[in-house]
Amino acid sequence: MKISLAKTFLRYFILLFSTLILSVLLVSYYVQPAQFYLPLFKVHFFYIPLLLYVLLFALFLSGYFISQLVITTKKAHSLIEEGINALKEGQYQSSIFEDLKKGIDTSFNSGQVKEAESLLQLRNKMIQVTTLTQGNRQTGNKLAEAEKEEIVLKERHRIARELHDSVSQQLFAAMMLLSAIDENSEKIILPRKQLETIQHIINEAQSEMRALLLHLRPTQLEGKTIKDGVEQLLNELKSKIEADILWDIENLYLPLNVENQLFRVFQELLSNILRHAKATEIEVRLKQANSIVLLRIVDDGIGFNKSEKPLGNYGLQNVRERIASLGGTVKIVSVPNEGTSIDIRIPLIK
Structure with missing residues (x-):
């Protein structure tokens, strides 16, 4: 130079x-x-x-x-x-x-x-x-009924497999332990460690079941705004789990396809937190800055090491693919034993 x-x-x-x-x-x-x-x-x-x-x-x-x-x-x-x-x-x-x-x-x-x-x-x-x-609202509304039915069917099959592979096995293990305790109840005193193991398995099964129930909810907003859909989900969740959930959701007006994909992503992320994070505090922010939609979810859970394959990696991969299909980006910061923050940015085209 x-x-x-x-x-x-x-x-x-x-x-x-x-x-x-x-x-x-x-x-x-x-x-x-x-x-x-x-x-x-x-x-x-x-x-x-x-x-x-x-x-x-x-x-x-x-x-x-x-x-x-x-x-x-x-x-x-x-x-x-x-x-x-x-x-x-x-x-x-x-x-x-x-x-x-x-x-x-x-x-x-x-x-x-x-x-x-x-x-x-x-x-x-x-x-x-x-x-x-x-796309836009007109494109989203023209989705064929046959395609909708195929999507719903695939989603149900996926949830059925997950129920069989996770919750069913956990509950089966708990039942086997309880059966063994019942057979030997007159001969032995139940150890505290065994009780804690049973309690842990059942708690895990409950968390897994709550997470899977999120996937059974409608994957589309069905006429509601993204603000209404997210707040309804958070209010229901707040009444069912022992965690402090704080949120700040703006009233956004987005293309139908963006709203539905973003709502599905939110379900996926919340499901991951319930399954794996063991969080006691969850914070959610959704807003629009200029032509960018910003979604931020922070929890104080166990976190994970990004150099290793984390639990819930399949769900995070789904999130990345959905956001990438909208031209957006996903940034994940996680510290073991301290928590995880996920920042999503989606550009809006006028």
Whole structure:
């Protein structure tokens, strides 16, 4: 970069110095044709020859032009960097893209124009993809009844498998322990550890059952707003489990497909917390900032190590896939024995 600036400065200086010298010589030739070059050396101002003034003036102008070039380049790079960050955050409607268009028309050089045009093309493609994936209310309402029935059937089969693989086995293990205790009740005194084991198994089964019941709820909002659906779910949950649940839900008006997918994601995340987190406090925030929908769920549970495959990984993978289909992002931060926070960002296309 420094070498490039030095070369540019040298080119500016040579061009300006040559132009100024030529101008002085032309004027001198018009006044004194025989010795037109002598004024450069013989004419003095404050004991300084004219040639030195020409040299200093050329240096000054070159420095000024280079400084303006540096300022313009930094501004262009800053705009391009802000545009990249806006794309990363899903802010496709940001005013920074209008500034890039103005820069292309006015102040950017050829290299910066190519970078800015590539960025704008990428933004347009991302808008198209996000628009196609999100759809709108009309598209959502046109979902065929046969497709709905197939979705419901697959969901029921999945829940049946999970009930068989998890709750049924846990309850069977508890029953086997109770049967063994009953057969030997006259001979032995029940150890405390065995009681604690039975209690733990039954508690796990209850948590699993509550989580699976979330999946049996309607996967669509069925005419309700996302605020109504989420708050109803949280109120029901609050009355059934021993945990402090706090929430701050804004009244959002979203495309139907986005509402339904977001509601399904919320069910999945809440189900994971009930199954695995062992949390005593749960905090939920849902709001819209400019053209971004933000969902944040925090719990104080056991957390997990992200370098290892966590419990509920299948559910988290479902969440990532659903949010990715809307053009959004999922950020998960978890600390073992301290809790987990999940931040979801979904861009909205006007």
